[in-house]
Amino acid sequence: MTQDKCIIILSERSSGSSALQNYLVKFAGAQHANTRRHFEYETLYWTKAASILGLPQIKMVDSRVPFAPEEARHDLLVLLAENVPDFQPPADDYEWIMQGWRQLCRRYAPLFVEKSPHHLCEWSALDLIFQAQEKLEDVDFLIIGLVRNPIDTIYSHFERWKSIPALVEKQWMVSYQNLIRFRDQLPENTIIIRYEDVINQPKVMEPILQFCGVSPSEEAQSYFHSRSVQKWKTDHWFSFALSQECRQLAIRYGYQDEELQSRGNFWAPAYHRLMHTAYQLARKVRPLKVDQNPN
Helix, strand or coil, X not given: CCCEEEEEEEECCCCCHHHHHHHHHHHCCCECCCCCCCCCCCCCHHHXXXXXXXXXXXXCCCCCCCCCHHHHHHHHXXXXXXXXXXXXXXXXXXXXXXXXXXXXXXXXXXXXXXXEXXXXXXXXXXXXXXXXXXXXXXXXXEEEEEECCHHXXXXXXXXXXCCCHHHHXXXXXXXXXXXXXXXXXXXXXXXXXXXXXXXXXXXHHHHHHHHHCCCCXXXXXXXXXXXXXXXXXXXXXXXXXXXXXXXXHHHXXXXXXXXXCCCCXXXXXXXXXXXXXXXXXXXXXXXXXXXXXXX
16 A cells, blocks of 8 residues: 655755755655645644644744644644545644644655744744654655755844844754754654755755655756855945854854854854844835745
């Protein structure tokens, strides 16, 4: 019997997960859920599941995560009703959460893809993904841990949402410490790739394409671009130096010390807070663009 397959992309925000998801849809035959609640076809399934079950979560930087339990329950039930209308959720919350995921995988067979940059820093969400892999024996899982240079990630947060870099750095460290811990628990179907390697070394995609049952094409190999790599170097107003702890963690993921060198100025924290406050005030008086609306 052919098993349904699903790919879950785990990353920090602004790490290339949207591009990777779009790549899998275009070149590997993957499908994502239809969603109205969030952008980029994100369901936030497992962090909302953690909220429903009352599991601990941390407050994400410039994000609504974690959601209140009742809001999360409403969102997931609406998601399932819209995507798998024949599914009748059991009374038990844990059971319908697990069976709901199975139904999504069945609805979007043979390959369902879910990306969310809101799961990796929430260990309770990761633990539920781990449990789903054990419970749903008729679904074949592949977990992709997507890493991006922390200074590029921090700059992208600041450029898009004026997030305070020091807070984003702390969240980046939590997320990628969690990824190592998750991989150590379930190494056989967890692939860790760096965004920079996806751009420069297309062969890193081959194990993922093999899981999808497709061969790499010439068009697929040139899909990703490098325009956003070290973009912060051209912004003379941006200033932030990584902590030693963050640099050491990035080196564990294969980054070289010279790739993590960034300038810091004594006035930078005040500038970051000022820009963040101005952005938050602006949100209250004007509609947000689609790519600026954080979940």
